[in-house]
Amino acid sequence: MLVTMKEILDRANGENYAVPAPVVQTELNARTAIKCAEEMNSPIILLIPLIFDYDVDLFGRYLKALAEDSAVPVAINHDHGSDFESAVSCIKAGFSSIMVDRSELPFEENVAQVKELVKVAHAVGVSVEAELGHVGNANNYEMDRDAALTEPALAKKFIDETGVDCLAVAIGTAHGAYNKGQTPYLDYERLEQIKKETGNFPLVLHGGSGTGDEGLSKVSKMGINKVNIGCELFASAIEAIKTADTDGNGAYGFANIIEEGYGSRVKHFIEVLGSKEKAWKPEKVVKREKAVLTENTIL
Numbered sequence: 001m002l003v004t005m006k007e008i009l010d011r012a013n014g015e016n017y018a019v020p021a022p023v024v025q026t027e028l029n030a031r032t033a034i035k036c037a038e039e040m041n042s043p044i045i046l047l048i049p050l051i052f053d054y055d056v057d058l059f060g061r062y063l064k065a066l067a068e069d070s071a072v073p074v075a076i077n078h079d080h081g082s083d084f085e086s087a088v089s090c091i092k093a094g095f096s097s098i099m100v101d102r103s104e105l106p107f108e109e110n111v112a113q114v115k116e117l118v119k120v121a122h123a124v125g126v127s128v129e130a131e132l133g134h135v136g137n138a139n140n141y142e143m144d145r146d147a148a149l150t151e152p153a154l155a156k157k158f159i160d161e162t163g164v165d166c167l168a169v170a171i172g173t174a175h176g177a178y179n180k181g182q183t184p185y186l187d188y189e190r191l192e193q194i195k196k197e198t199g200n201f202p203l204v205l206h207g208g209s210g211t212g213d214e215g216l217s218k219v220s221k222m223g224i225n226k227v228n229i230g231c232e233l234f235a236s237a238i239e240a241i242k243t244a245d246t247d248g249n250g251a252y253g254f255a256n257i258i259e260e261g262y263g264s265r266v267k268h269f270i271e272v273l274g275s276k277e278k279a280w281k282p283e284k285v286v287k288r289e290k291a292v293l294t295e296n297t298i299l
């Protein structure tokens with residue numbers, strides 16, 4: 001079933017676990033992520049960053065249909081939306097959530113731009129994530145890490161002024177792959193303070209890849225309710241191809257091998273973050289129905 005990210009994260013927040021948000025590049029990735037979630041009875045959040053060459057309208061409609069037909073709660077989130085128009089196009093395409101990333105702007109400007117899209121999204125039942133502080137890139141980790149960690153005292157003000165449904169925080173992780181042998185240092189104390197200052201608000205961790213199971217498991221019990229993962233899933237898919245027997249007709253297995261590699265890692269994160277067996281059934285299933293025309297219908 002298609003749900004908003006807010007529905008998923010409010011539950012996760014209430015029960016102290018996190019839900020994986022895998023980056024989805026293709027139709028097959030989306031099917032795999034949902035299938036893994038169904039097999040483990042977990043909610044799942046599909047992440048769509050518009051850095052790939054998507055046809056947003058077509059892909060959104062497709063993902064929406066997949067989510068509606070799924071046995072577990074599925075949210076579709078536009079990841080790192082950087083402008084007003086792309087957010088609206090994702091809403092139009094059927095996404096149930098958007099991330100409005102203005103984390104590189106000064107506080108007041110970040111608030112103003114997020115607030116504008118919160119008004120639009122909430123008017124049509126779509127939930128909104130924003131980021132305070134800034135999660136940088138792993139290939140520049142030493143420089144980026146401490147550059148813009150989230151200030152706990154500002155988080156509550158940001159949430160109150162914008163009306164967002166969840167907040168991405170910078171507590172030490174970074175996007176992409178870290179240098180070999182490097183794992184991020186997580187600022188648990190800062191996370192604890194943010195959770196306290198915000199009155200137990202749903203929080204998001206970006207840059208889950210390469211963070212390590214121990215750290216991810218710990219933060220998911222401390223108040224992180226969604227963990228974004230991209231690089232590690234695709235690295236697992238590439239590794240699966242490298243080690244598979246693809247001689248002769250084995251080459252036909254290309255897509256399946258990739259999905260096995262991608263899916264095995266999705267399942268791993270469902271386990272680590274604690275969302276296994278956390279799916280729920282809707283109280284009322286809303287089915288799309290064809291409009292019934294009567295003689296009173298104004299056409």
Ligand SMILES: [Zn+2]
Pocket residue numbers: 080135175206207228
């Ligand atoms: Zn991110």
